[in-house]
Amino acid sequence: MTEKKIQVGDKWYVLATFARPDEQPQTIKRDHSFAMFDRLGDISALAPCQEGLYHEDTRYLSYQELTINGARPLYLGSSVQEANSLLAIDLMNPDLAERGEVVLPKGELHLFRAKLLWQGACYEHLRVSHHGSRPAHVRIELAFDADFVDLFEVRGMQRQRHGERLPPQLTADTVTLPYRGLDAAQRRTRLRFDPPPHALEPHRARFDVRLDPGEERHFYFTVACEREGDPPPALVDYLTAFRANNAARRELVEASCHLRTSNPLANLWLDRSVSDLAMLTTRLRTGPYPFAGVPWYSTTFGRDGILTALEYLWLDPSLARGVLEFLADTQATASDAARDAEPGKILHEARSSEMARTREIPFGRYYGTVDATPLFLVLAGAYWQRTADAATVQRLWPNLMAALGWIDGHGDADGDGFVEYARKSADGLTQQGWKDSHDSVFHRDGRSAEAPIALCEVQGYVYQGKLAMSQMARAFGDEVLALRLAQEAENLRVRFQSAFWSPERGSYALALDGDKRRCEVLASNVGHCLWSGIAADDHAQRIADALLGPAFFSGWGVRTVAEGEARYNPMSYHNGSIWPHDNAIAAMGLARYGRTEDAMRLLAAMFESSLHFDLHRLPELFCGFPRRHDAGPTLYPVACSPQAWAAAAPFAVLQACLGLSFEGETKDVCLRTPRLPGFIDWLRIERLGLPGASCDLLLTRHERSVGVEVLRKDAGVNVRVVA
Missing domain, CATH: 2.70.98.40 (Glycoside hydrolase, family 65, N-terminal domain)
Structure with a gap:
């Protein structure tokens, strides 16, 4: 059997050493x-x-x-x-x-x-x-x-x-x-x-x-x-x-909220996602943690764990608590250039194999990620809003403050108000956002961006994280900190508009390079800016139109890079492929800005693509070729399957379509202008809420609205529907 060529992103990341499309392991x-x-x-x-x-x-x-x-x-x-x-x-x-x-x-x-x-x-x-x-x-x-x-x-x-x-x-x-x-x-x-x-x-x-x-x-x-x-x-x-x-599997699955729909195929899809998350979730000393994916990423990843927990938070908050506890326990406390570690920074990846223990690879504990630290704050805020678990959040408060310290210090080394990254480890990752292959950040003409690099979505995460910390500080009685963080978030939002918006492209720049020049590339990262809320309202509408336009939307989902951009390649890892979790974040952003119908289009595309995948399982990614009426989506040959944040993606998009939110302190469950996609006539949600304080709902799709019936409700739970 002939050895295949290695396709290198960074030398550590997905290596296409061998693929047998005729027989999946x-x-x-x-x-x-x-x-x-x-x-x-x-x-x-x-x-x-x-x-x-x-x-x-x-x-x-x-x-x-x-x-x-x-x-x-x-x-x-x-x-x-x-x-x-x-x-x-x-x-x-x-x-x-x-x-x-x-x-x-x-x-x-x-x-x-x-x-x-x-x-x-x-x-x-x-x-x-x-x-x-x-x-x-x-x-x-x-x-x-x-x-x-x-x-x-x-x-x-x-x-x-x-x-x-x-x-x-x-x-x-x-x-x-x-x-x-x-x-x-x-x-x-x-x-x-x-x-x-x-x-x-x-x-x-x-x-x-x-x-x-x-x-x-x-x-x-x-x-x-x-x-x-x-x-x-x-x-x-x-x-x-x-x-x-x-x-053990039953205990993990039964602890979470349960969904059933009118569509048997949708049920298979959602059940597969729940099973995949149960399989990938590992019980650590600090609690449950979703390992990123099999085979290459069957370990703890900071960014992946956080985003998976956020996508699944409304069904099972215990996963978010386990992620927060582990990442606090492994938070960097000192600078170590060989591991890209700095005080307050949140872990990128942990390994315990022989090569990690001998430092042949830097990933024993590696911190080369720019976004896990602000996302740590985002998850903590979302967990607090969902559960009002003051004991956990207050125990983690020193870690959250240390993460804030990293954002304002090492994360913004030049003091320009934006969080950037530049690799310090000789063997670490060149690109340290979620698109971490070596060629994923570039200028409109295809030239690579030079570090330090400020990604657009990372500024959104910082904005989102500071607002979350402000809300928690206010709940815990620290009004001075709450006001300071809210003002810092607003200042960042204002600076972001002028520094990142490209009137010519009608979109935010993918990034600012080391010379503060905009990388004016149409990339799906802007969908994350919608999710975080940092986008201006008029900018958000133009971005939403583009994301559902033919350059981005293949018919199966939103591409990571729009067709026609310099490095666009529908078969690439990050420059034209389709990632379910990336689409889920875009859908949450679309719904945030009132584009729920577009969020439902992404949910429908996600469901329809699942019908073509083995076991109805959404893989880590698939190719971004345009949809044809006589064929399904094209597989990416070495994609992880299952992958945690892909498995959790349908639940995040469904939450966005339902306008579902929680207020843990008052035990409020709110559905704001809920919508169901055309392939679901009714949705039954059981055990929605917290243990001992939950409800069962039946949602029925009508032509222009969704009816909500409360089937069961524990004392103290309040269900509100806002038209």
């Missing part, structure tokens, strides 16, 4: 582990290959192949079940021959494989059922290996040195494959077999099986990921892991 995730299998449930030995069992960004199982008499089974079907936590695969035997004679005709054996992850281990159940008329004697073998490759190597990075593979250790039912890394930590892949194999070698287990007609046999394989210094996984039997895994 099947993915499951649980906490710090995820696994990718081919359609037979195996892990290919061919290189380059993304498949494997990963734990904390290290591949603990790099090869797995199930055979019957030396032949691979034939594929019947597969599905991801139990809210994304179980991979189920149906197989059958091919014609099995000995000395040229078929001894077991095709299809007499049915093989059912089920795989799940639980507490640092992969559990597999293999059931073999005999549907033939004569006894069958077969040899079932499972081959395996572990390469302990770092995820960044899988993505295309080259390492000069590696650790040492240590001698395998065997017992009657267990194989342990050890590896000592350059970080001096020993990692072990421990494989356990039940029943014990008839023969067990360092990389192969063999079972000699006799089945009578109608008989079935069961085999269980467990692969545990262990690292020296960490508690080893507490291995259990398959059924115990299955039940515990399902119970």
